[in-house]
Amino acid sequence: MPYVVTRSCCADASCVLACPVNCIHPAPGEPGFATAEMLYVDPLTCVDCGACTTACPVDALKPHTALSSAELPFLELNATYYKENPHADRTPMYVVPRQRVLPAGELSVAVVGAGPAGLFAADELLRHPGVRATVYDRLPTPYGLARAGVAPDHQDTKQVTQLFRTIESQPGFSYRLGVEVGTHLTHADLLREHHAVVYAVGAATDKRLGIEGEDLRGSASATDFVAWYNGHPDRAHDAYDLDTERAVVIGNGNVALDVARILTADPDVLARTDISDRALAALRASKVREVVLLGRRGPAQAAFTLPELLALAAIEDVDVSVEGWPDDLDPAATEKTRLLSRLAARTPVEGRRRIVLRFLTSPVRLTGDTSVRALEVTATALHTDEDGSVRALPTGGTQVLETGLVLRSVGYRARPVPGLPFDEAGATVPHEGGRVEPGVYVAGWIKRGPTGFIGTNKTCAHESVESLLDDFAAGRLARPVRGGAGTTTAAPGVTALEVDALGLDAWRAIDRAERAAGEAQGRPRVKFTDTESLRRAAQAVPASRG
Missing domain, CATH: 3.30.70.20 (Alpha-Beta Plaits)
Structure with a gap:
């Protein structure tokens, strides 16, 4: 078995x-x-x-x-x-984590970003005796995209937060939540207070299409839409007009599939998840019956993963169809094309909501007076370059899709980190093995770009922490000035560790309150979706405790 x-x-x-x-x-x-x-x-x-x-x-x-x-x-x-992929070597694998013998004296590290990359970095650090890891985040809650990016109908994936709770329970771990580097304290402040800083701030913005009409009302990023239905404090109170029968998502990665599923899901099913109450109310009133996902290239180049496509194909009350199949593509070429070809052969059921995976189609422009009324698209054909890369080139002629909601889902992009170099082309911080310079390190998407999965951050963090520990062992890290963290311009004389920070006990109080509210409704949790309510939930805990 x-x-x-x-x-x-x-x-x-x-x-x-x-x-x-x-x-x-x-x-x-x-x-x-x-x-x-x-x-x-x-x-x-x-x-x-x-x-x-x-x-x-x-x-x-x-x-x-x-x-x-x-x-x-x-x-x-x-x-x-x-x-x-045969594996000839079947020798059982026994991996014993390397434990460093560090120089005398405690090593204190600031980790900026409490998402998966930051927490895995803290975990790697705390494997070694004598290390303290203080995790900073501008939000009052940790877990990053594991809390505000994973779709609410994927509750199993969110169970990774149990692992994060184990990490944050280790001796030497502390939080400073609700503290923004660059606003409440500076990069220099962190270096004065700690031996080193690891930036794991992710990729907070989305890429734009660069087409006419992109700024019309009804045109938005899938990144913001996901944050909205997940109750992220930055976006929880946004409003989306769902009074349209067709929504269009430009892109066909896993995020695009998430958005399509949520827009076509039964609201009664979503009501048993941790979806934002505001988003749930909007989805109950939604008139969306069809979601079209546009991909410039063909089925073989689709960005979504096979497991996510299998999950989509298994939905029983929503039709999934495929359009735009290249004449020269063998349906049996890959597991993904085999499944897509079976979806293409399905017969639609009258009255069902519908998700359309439309390939070989590129957006041209959005039209409307002040709000989106239609999306103009053009067909594309595939061209293979000498290096083997496949590009989609427009073939001429356009078609109009009537729609009142267009969501772009063409990738994430990181913002520059104040005080650090930045590669504009790749939207990453230049580094070698995670080392920007002795004392400054990166992990996660700000290091490697928006690629990989939640667990990818573990390997990524391990490499960066190894570089940090090498520098500490070699004496290349400056000793922190205890109690010498810089002051903010808004509150002279207030140290970096006193900037109204929420610690681990405060987060646990928020977590208990959300879970208790959820239990009363038969849900995993009911999220507080604004900073004020989150801080009220943590008021019983002294703000500076870790």
Whole structure:
């Protein structure tokens, strides 16, 4: 009875290390680890011990006899990986984390950003005795995109926060939440207070299309839309006009699929999740019946992952159709094209909401007086360059799609970090192995760009922390000036650690209050969606406690 990975998992390798027979790949150090869409269990060598299920923080592993009908395709998917990627070496893997013998004296590190990258960086640091990690974030709540980016109908994925709670419970860990670097304190302040600073601030903005009409009302970024339905304090009180039968999402990555699912989901099902109450009310009144996802290139180049496509195909009360299939594309070319070809052959059911995966189509311009009324698109054809890359070129002629909501989902982009160099082309901070300079390091999307999955940040953080510890051991880090953190211009004489920061106990008070409100409604939690209510929930805890 082999176990099966049943979706895009967090890929943090916990299950790999737990497996006694090394049957889960790609493993750390192997080609594809941290870039593969998911991990895979070899059905021929799995010994049915169940150790992987205990280690997995998001319950992605199941015995094959417990798979639902929607999960059955993952059985073949796991097996196919080993047919195409044989692993001759079956030596059981035993990985013992390296523990540093650090120079005398406590090492204090500031981690800026409380999302997965920042928390994995803190975890890597705290594996070594004598290290203190203080995690800063401008929001009153931690977990970044794990809290405000994962779709509310993906509650299993959000179980990774259990792992984060374990990390934040370690000795030497503390939070300084609700503190923004660049506003309340500076990069220099952090360096005075700590031996080193790790920036794990992610990619907070989205890429633009650069087409006419992009700034009309009804045109927005999928990034902001996701933040809206997840109750992010920055966007929770936005308003979207859903009084339109068709919505268009430009892009076809996993975020685009998330948006399409939420727009077409049964509101009664969403009401059992942690979706924002404001968004739920808007979706209950929504007139959206069709969501079209536009991809400039073809099905073979689609950006979404196969597990997310399988999840979409398994939805029972929403039609999923495919348009724009290249004449020369073999449906059996890949697992992804095989599934897309089966979706293309489906017969629509009258009266259902519909998601259309439309390929070989590029946006031209948005039209309307003050609000979006239509999107003009053009067909494209694929061109392969000498280096093998595939581009989509317009073929001429246009078509008009009537719509009142257009969401661009063409990628994230990081903002410059005050005091650090910035590569405008790649929207990352230049570094070597995570080291910007001795004492300053980066991890996560600000380091490598918006690629990978939640667990990818673990490997990324490990590399950066190794560089930091190398510098500390070599004496390249300046000693902090205790109590010498800089002052803010708004509050002279207030140290960086006293800037109305919320600590771990405050976050736990918020978490308890949200969960209690959710329990009363049969939901995982009811989120507080503005800074004032979040701080009120934490008022019983002294603000400066960690």
